[in-house]
Amino acid sequence: MDRVAIIGASMTAFGDRDAWVRELLAEAGDAALRDAGVDGDDLDHLYVSNMASGEFEGQTGVPNALAHDLGALGAYTQRVDQTSASGGAGIYAAWQSVASGASEMTLLVGGEKMTHKTTSEATDVIASLTHPVEYKHGATLPGFAGLAARKYLDEYDAPRESLGKVAVKNHRNGVDNPHAQFRKEVDLETVLNSPIIADPLRLYDFCPITDGSAALLFCPESVAEEYADDYVVVSGIGGATDTHVVHEREDPTTMQGVVESSEVAYEMADRGPEDVDLAELHDMFTILEFLQSEDLGFFEKGEGWQAVEDGVTDRDGDLPINTSGGLKSKGHPLGASGVAQAYELYVQLLGEAGDRQVEGSVGLACNVGGFDNCVTTTILEQP
Amino acid sequence: MSFDAHRCPNGHVTYPGHTRCPECGEEQTETVDLAERTGTVVTWTTSQATPPGVREPNHLAIVEFSVEGESVRALGQLTTANGVEIGSEVEPVYEEELRDPEAGIREPDSQEWDGYRFEPV
Numbered sequence A: 001m002d003r004v005a006i007i008g009a010s011m012t013a014f015g016d017r018d019a020w021v022r023e024l025l026a027e028a029g030d031a032a033l034r035d036a037g038v039d040g041d042d043l044d045h046l047y048v049s050n051m052a053s054g055e056f057e058g059q060t061g062v063p064n065a066l067a068h069d070l071g072a073l074g075a076y077t078q079r080v081d082q083t084s085a086s087g088g089a090g091i092y093a094a095w096q097s098v099a100s101g102a103s104e105m106t107l108l109v110g111g112e113k114m115t116h117k118t119t120s121e122a123t124d125v126i127a128s129l130t131h132p133v134e135y136k137h138g139a140t141l142p143g144f145a146g147l148a149a150r151k152y153l154d155e156y157d158a159p160r161e162s163l164g165k166v167a168v169k170n171h172r173n174g175v176d177n178p179h180a181q182f183r184k185e186v187d188l189e190t191v192l193n194s195p196i197i198a199d200p201l202r203l204y205d206f207c208p209i210t211d212g213s214a215a216l217l218f219c220p221e222s223v224a225e226e227y228a229d230d231y232v233v234v235s236g237i238g239g240a241t242d243t244h245v246v247h248e249r250e251d252p253t254t255m256q257g258v259v260e261s262s263e264v265a266y267e268m269a270d271r272g273p274e275d276v277d278l279a280e281l282h283d284m285f286t287i288l289e290f291l292q293s294e295d296l297g298f299f300e301k302g303e304g305w306q307a308v309e310d311g312v313t314d315r316d317g318d319l320p321i322n323t324s325g326g327l328k329s330k331g332h333p334l335g336a337s338g339v340a341q342a343y344e345l346y347v348q349l350l351g352e353a354g355d356r357q358v359e360g361s362v363g364l365a366c367n368v369g370g371f372d373n374c375v376t377t378t379i380l381e382q383p
Numbered sequence B: 001m002s003f004d005a006h007r008c009p010n011g012h013v014t015y016p017g018h019t020r021c022p023e024c025g026e027e028q029t030e031t032v033d034l035a036e037r038t039g040t041v042v043t044w045t046t047s048q049a050t051p052p053g054v055r056e057p058n059h060l061a062i063v064e065f066s067v068e069g070e071s072v073r074a075l076g077q078l079t080t081a082n083g084v085e086i087g088s089e090v091e092p093v094y095e096e097e098l099r100d101p102e103a104g105i106r107e108p109d110s111q112e113w114d115g116y117r118f119e120p121v
Helices: A019-038 A053-057 A062-069 A086-099 A119-127 A141-156 A159-174 A188-193 A220-226 A256-269 A284-297 A304-309 A326-330 A334-349
Strands: A006-010 A045-049 A076-080 A106-112 A196-198 A212-220 A234-239 A278-280 A362-369 A373-381 B005-006 B030-033 B039-047 B058-067 B070-077 B087-097 B115-120
Touching: A006 A086, A006 A220, A019 A062, A019 A106, A019 A212, A045 A062, A045 A086, A045 A326, A045 A334, A053 A119, A053 A196, A053 A373, A062 A076, A086 A106, A086 A234, A086 A334, A086 A362, A086 A373, A106 A334, A119 A141, A119 A304, A141 A159, A141 A196, A141 A284, A141 B039, A141 B058, A159 A188, A159 A284, A159 A304, A159 A326, A212 A220, A212 A334, A220 A234, A234 A334, A256 A284, A256 A362, A256 A373, A256 B070, A278 A334, A284 A304, A284 A362, A304 A362, A334 A373, A334 B070, B005 B058, B039 B070
Parallel strands: A045 A076, A045 A106, A278 A362
Antiparallel strands: A006 A212, A006 A234, A106 A212, A196 B039, A234 A373, A362 A373, B005 B030, B039 B058, B039 B087, B058 B070, B087 B115
16 A cells, blocks of 8 residues: 655744744745645645634634645645644544545644633633533643642652653753754752642643644655655554543543554554654643553553653653653644644654754654543654 | 432443443433432642632542442532542532633533532541
C-alpha cells in the first residue's frame, strides 16, 4: 500500500501573539506550503484543527477563510474540533484523505487564539466540554488533573517532587526551541513553591494559555520525492474515546483512550513501544506525562515517575520525551498542539532540530482531548 | 429532590444516566436515589483557580457509593476539605445553586444547577 508522507511542516512562534486566529492559520499554512514548494491551488483538501474560534473571538468558518487567504479556492475544506486533541484528529483526517485516494495533496493547519481572554474565561471555554453534572460543580481540566494526581501519588507511593521534575525537564528542553512560549529553565524549588492551583498540583505543573499555529503537508509517498528531498511517513495512527463523564472511570489513573488509540497505531505500524525512539506527549499537566508514558506501554503502570527521576526521558536519556519543551514550555494553543507535536517529530526525524536534536528514526505523538476523552496517537518514521 | 443514579436490567448503575448503559448497551429503566447513602472518597482536590461563577477555593471529590454490590461514582463539591482524605466517608447535602448559572459560558437554561455537595461524616 502507498503510505502517506509528510513533505512540509511549519509552526509559528507560540505565545502571546497580536495576530488573530485567521492570521495565525495563514502564517503557518503559508510556511508549510513554502517548505515543500507547493502552491495553494495544488491542494485537494484543506483541514483546520481548531477547538473554539467562535467562543474565543467570534470567528467561525475558518477553513473557508484560510482557503481564500492561501489561494486554495476550490479545495475541499473541513474544520476538525476534538477539543485539545483537534490537532491529532486533524492528522487523522488528513492521513485518511490521502490514504483513501480522495486527495493527492492535503494541508492541515491547526491554530488557536486564546490569550486575549482571562485565565478564568479560557478555563471555562475549555471546561465547557464537560458533562452538565460535572460542569455545575465547577469541574475544570486542572481540577481533574488535581484529582488524578492525588490518586496517583497515593496509589504508587510516588514523591511529589517527581511531578515537579517533569516541569523542570520540559522547561529545560524548551530553552532550545525557538518557537516555544517559555525559553527559560526553572529549578525544582521554584516549581514546588509555586502557588497551588489544584492541590496537589501547583502553577508550574500546568501549561500556559497560548496563541499559535502549526501546519503539515501530506501526499502519497509514491510522489513525495517530486516535492521534497527529505520527508517522513505516517506509519501508524489510531484514535479512541474514553468516558465523557470523567468520574465514571474505574481507575482515575489510567487513560484508556491512550491505551486503545496506541494499540491501533502500533498495530498499523507493526511497531511496539520498545521501537519508539522519541515521543511528544500531551503534558497539559505534569501528571499527564506519567499517565501517558505508562498507558503507551513505555513503562509499567505506576513506574512512569521513576523514569523521570532516573533521567530516562531526558533529552540525552534512552527515551527522550517532549524534546520540544512539551505543552508545558512550548505552550498549548488548543487546536495547534497536536499538529505542533508532529512538527517536532518531523524536524527531529529530518535531523533539523538544531540544538535540541536527538537520535532516532521512529517518533510517537500522543494528543489528548479533554481529560483523555478523545485521543489520537500517531507514529511517524523516516522512510 | 433526589440524587438519581440509573440502572439497567442487567444491574449496572451509572451516575448520571445515559441513553444506553455504557457497560452492556441496554436501556436504563430504573433509578436509585443516592441522597440518603454514605459514600467513600476515591480522590479529592482543592481548586484555587476557578471559572466565572464558581466558588473559590472549590473543594471537589470523586465519591463511590455501593448499590447492591455494584459501585457507582459521582463528582461533587465538598462542603469542606478539613480532615478529608482518600477513603473518608461522606454524605450528600442538597445545595440549590452550585455555581452562578449566569456567569459562565454555558447557556443557563441548558442544564440544572442544583445538586449535592459531600459532607464529611
